Amino acid sequence: MTEHHHPAAATPSARLAPGTWDLHPAASRIAFRHRIVWGLVPVEGVFHEVSGAGEIRSDGSVTGLISIVAASLDTGNARRDGHLRSSDFLDTGAYPAITFAVHREDLPAPDGPAEVLGTLSVKGIGRPVPVAASVRRTAPDTVVLTGRATVTPASHRVRMPRALGFMRPTTEVEVDLTFVRDPVPG
Template identity: 45%
Template structure:
């Protein structure tokens, strides 16, 4: 398959998309996994071939299957959802590379702090009306003011995994 997406506006299909994270805790012995259930996104492929877009996550929708932990993650030690209810990723460019690879350059904003973020996505499938991208990348939570780390239990980077399906918007 070669990446070839038509010019126009594309809307995220939330029912066929996922955004999840995982992070080592308990000194690397336990992996905490969570997923966001509320998110939205869109993209535009311009006539010159450039791509822009955005993905917005509702912080309160993060579910790790542990209510006490989820409340802590939404609190001031981590995402501070009361003051920063959304995480956003703004796509500045997405360049097709070899085969089914897309190199994405953007800006990640969490907890009111923005940092550049790049990653490589894989096109899982595409046709004239839809495209599905899989991506995984790491984030250093300290760069976003989430340095809480009781007794040094939390180590390493947070891994973010996405499957994003976009459908062509009606003209």
């Protein structure tokens, strides 16, 4: 993404609590949009199977991993989905997971903008991808991260057929991820 958001300064009491935050798959969504035919026709889809967790450490650093079952993609067209799963595109037989490993030095403030920094791995190739996001606390131990990123499929060895050379070289990804904090053992 070319637009970067930086978290607003937050007081320690406004920060999210340290601990493990698990992704709630049923309340989360990862969608994509790629334009074809000179950018006039959008192909949109979602991934139905996603899992993950993040850790907020006591020093305020954040790490995490989001894992997507690549074969769970759904554009609403079974023939196209089969082709996208094939070795021509995502090769889900050889590379069953798409992952996003989060690495961030400082904790974003809840209820504000953030830039989530991480490495997106597709077909075994990891590339840095910033996600312009916002974090919204919906309950004391629940947050929703909403974000957008632009991904270049070719940088992950996802080839576009020559016959479709009029496809845009980038794919827009949108996420709405709900995280719930693990109870503190006690």
